Amino acid sequence: MTLLRNSIFLLLALLLAVPAQAGHHDEGPVKPAIVLAAFGTSYPEAVKSILNIKAKVEAANPGVPVRLAFTSNIIRRIWQKRQNDAAWKNAHIDIPEEVLYVKHPLATIADLQNDGFRDITVQSLHVFAGEEFHDLTTLVGSLGSIRTLKPRHAPFVRLALGRPALGMPGEAHPYTEDLAKAAKTLKADVEHARKLDAALVYMGHGNDYFSTGIYSEFQKVLQAEYDYPIYIGCVEGFPGFDDMAKTLKAAGKKNILLKPFMIVAGDHATNDMAGDEDDSWKVMLTKAGYKVTPDLNGLGMNDAWAGLYVDHVKDAMAAQPDAK
Template sequence: MTFVRNAVFLLLALLLAVPAQAGHHDEGPAKQAVVLAAFGTSYPEAVKSILNIKAKVEQANPGVPVRLAFTSNIIRKIWQERQNDAAWKKAHADIPEEVLYVKHPLATIADLQNDGYRDITVQSLHVFAGEEFHDLITLVGSLRSIRTLKPRHAPFVRLALGRPALGMPGEAHPYTEDLATAAKTLKADVDRARKMDAALVYMGHGNDYFSTGIYSEFQKVMRETYDYPIYIGCVEGFPAFSDMAVALKHSGKKNILLKPFMIVAGDHASNDMAGDEDDSWKVQLTKAGYKVTPDLTGLGMLDAWAELYVAHVKDAMAPRPGVK
């Protein structure tokens, strides 16, 4: 099954590697823009994680407009309902319009193209190449396949896609190198856990319909990098909380530093991870005899993690043969 999944990714990667129709040679360079496609969050406070990444991408690309898009249909619907809620908007006046009126990546790309931007880089803000990124790949690949009778009328001169934080299958940018780079960004978490004499436990989102083995592989990289008891479990898919909890027993630690391995510390982090209900990770681990210290800080708030996406945008924007 993993072979089939990787084969599909490689096929789509090849499709994305083929340049979009070049514009007419007299038109000059196409206007550039960047779309940051995140899963999204409905938590106003958690939005800061996404905005921090956006700020870093803007700083690295002066003069290039950077737009946000949310891939989650459920999250976008929540924001759409808030658009007409005067009381909510008054109570959350600090929420920028780009979040309140956030759109699907398709609509965001279309708006930019309609405004004359034909060299667009779509950067995934997902953690790994899972279901949401798969759908993003098919979306971008479909748009890039558009052909017109006259090449100069093609909607895009270039439409590129940047890989998630933990990479994707392919040889251009080996995902194992992305794992190693991502591990280095989390040194502060490990240092803090050491001072607490605590096991470092991360909650990932995961997926019930897509292989999530990358979490276990990243856990291995983290342990090898820091020689410390580090564990990753998922809300959905493997490794589940139960898988993580069994392994945790062998850590020899009585304290736990519990953090979200997600871009934002939204609903899952606030409730499933650090909530007071009986099924939250904090409560279950406390009942198991551990002293648990939750930390509601999304990965996007870490400047070093945000810079991963800056680097991936740069890679995706790199010139390719045959493209102006």
Template sequence: MTAFKLRATCAALACTFVLVLSAQAMAGHHEQGPAKQAIVLAAFGTSYPEALDSILNIKAKVEKAYPDTPVRLAFTSNIVRKIWQERQNDAQWQKANPDIPAEVLHVKHPLATIADLQNDGYRNVTVQSLHVFAGEEFHDLITLVGGLRSIRTLKPRHAPFTRLALGRPALGMPGEAHPYTEDIAAGAKALKADVDQAKKMDAALVYMGHGNDFFSTGIYSEMQHAMQETYGYPVFIGCVEGYPDFDAMLAALKASGKKKVLLKPFMIVAGDHASNDMAGDEDDAWKVMLTKAGFKVTTELRGLGSLDAWADLYVNHLKELQAR
């Protein structure tokens, strides 16, 4: 994507974000007492039971920060939700996986989750994105929240919400409300333990991000630069889809002079992509391709959400939004 298209995309997102968050919804003076509050955590999701801990770790931290507020999970991925919906009627699968929380087994789209809360009397709802950056899934989330906020009733007191707000992803988003470069800096600091681990191994730190084939993923390059500037150490980020791809990452990795690689997912969960595209045994898995390129590779299947420092990024974004 050209710089012009990137700026245009960012500007469009920024404008949408302002529309979502700037104007306060109809005030509660039409009602008796304050509106009931609730929080929705909107994640891409995962179908891997062993990868759920990353999302549940973030949820636990949010619940600790807001002990008196209901916190609900929602998955934005249609494919992931369909898998969980099929498991709802699979008694054999449930018997083999008895530790799956009911809220995950019956997880819904953010739209349905928000609607359920509104139906139960919650009219002050905050949706906190659990995405890494403002990509395709977050763009659609902005559109969803903006559409719900545009609802106007003949009598203001009948409006479905007194307030409906959306919190930015971990690495921020375009716009003047909060400089995204500050979020990138905070994200880099949250990953200090990964750099320390790589240093002890004398290995380059390589992350696999998801990316997108038709949505700018330049944020990964900015994050890589921030990591290198912060720690003065070879850190590289490549994407399954879009830029920087594996070849671009490999060229930079070779130039670093390192012979060992610590390979981790740059995703909230260590699910399908991490298990197969990154750490799998097929010829196109990153572990295999890096090994063939002459590197000694150590993989770690750990989602970003399992790191307390990364989970705190979402808690902090939520607190900033609630304070407005």
């Protein structure tokens, strides 16, 4: 009887254990991953800004794979053409494959999910919550809304989105606090401008389809933080070059330190900002009587600014996943 009783207990234990394992483990362990979604750049030298941010995120998240993705269709097509250009690749052997073969966030997320990563944090590397971030929000929200008949078969346990450097609408992380933190990361730029006795002028990208008033608000935060003439203009939207130039004139400075207020110093910074064409900001400001010193370093090269994204990744990973 003792042997029979023990056998029955063993069988019951096995029967109870099997459903529990099938319900919990048939999809494998939940593995986290991070996707850094940048607008992107086609300039090889400017890639360093994005890679610098990636290095900082990797250092803060040891053991968690970090993948790059570019949201710009035009930029990705340029890199796709280079993939089959042997001469170009031989001339740029320092470009890592993760950039040469960069994908859209949709494809990058799908690749990670296919490799077994079901807890994915997508961190925006955009400056503010404009058009590109809007589309990224829609993408992540749509993928995260996928439901399956059996919840354990859902493609994602968590799919979170980290906010841009200058924040986003919402109560969880007030954007005004993000503006204050971002302003403190630009101290070295202000000190550089002081040494030159120059007004500090930033060229932002802006957008024609979203309100870009955040730039003017951030300009006010910067001026209050440093009590110094700091101005931001945009390639697209408000405040444009003319808007910036009018307020700049009131500062009374004869020198200007001109920098990109963009993650990378790519096409806009090289040509629209610091180029030699008549419509470049450097040329127009020079004709207006200023001595202009361009600085072709994107925000991504600033370790303190890169740290903003590290913090935003941490916040996104700590957020509770939506109920399934």
